[in-house]
Amino acid sequence: MLYTTTCVASNSKPPNPTHSNSSPIPPCSSNLRPSHFIPINRRGLLASISITLTPFLTFPQIKNHTHYVDFVSLPVSEARGLFQMPPVRLTNRYYLVRAGESHYESSGIINTNPVAKTSVDNGLSEIGKKQTVKAALELKSMGACESNCWIWPSITQRAYQAAEIIAAVNGVSRSHIVPEYSFLDARGLGAYEGKKLDAISEVYASDSLSPSIKPPPIDDGTPNESVQDVFVRVTQLMSILETQYSEYTVIIVSPDSDNLSVLQAGLVGLELRRHTDLAFRPGEVRFVDAASVPTYKQPPSAVYKCLNPPNCN
Structure with missing residues (x-):
């Protein structure tokens, strides 16, 4: 239980010194002294804090409404921090680039x-370097970085090396390379770790x-991720x-295909089971055309209303 002290002015009537329960109390300041204690529980304390902060949390009145957004009244479906697939819009x-x-x-x-994602063996091979240079030149021909652009590579060795090549070819400062430490990791394939690349066809089957089926697990620390797991990461x-930038160009560099194919499937509303239809070759570049993002439609539950429950026919 918390207690607060109420102070009274020093020129107010002092307590009766003859009262059996009264005792001398030192003043709170030069002008104030405590008169009694009021118990405060946790709920009361929080309420008092909210009342105190209310004036500071109130939106200012701005006459020029063209530069004012009432974030409190903004519909939840349009709040930028709530990203959904397919998106309502892209700002x-x-x-999308797969490293070589x-x-x-x-x-x-x-x-x-x-x-092992930062190991030398996870870096670009000689063929991979050529594939990445070709991708960088393709981005340049597409005018990707004619205005401000940011490059977001996975911290995986080959993806970050690809980002450096893209930056050099397109005249982008290294300060505009933002390494991503987890959301763009290559999809963990569990017990398929160390097997031949051909075995990945079993995963895709x-x-x-x-999209919820995971590869078999393994005990060497390799995650076994389903398509749905990857979807959560890229979302x-x-x-x-979408919340950090507005009207910029962002180049996403992934070490593998699955991050990008699942991301593109989510953006265009393709069923995640079919993400392999959008598989990326090493060094492949794709522009996310806003026109390819379908117009958002409310789910039937949000459109249909029962006017006379329980008779809703």
């Missing part, structure tokens, strides 16, 4: 363990049945980008 322009071939891929080996990434 930025996006280019890695040393592991050139050896035909699956490597998705995040522990499972994906076509359900979180887009939420950050």
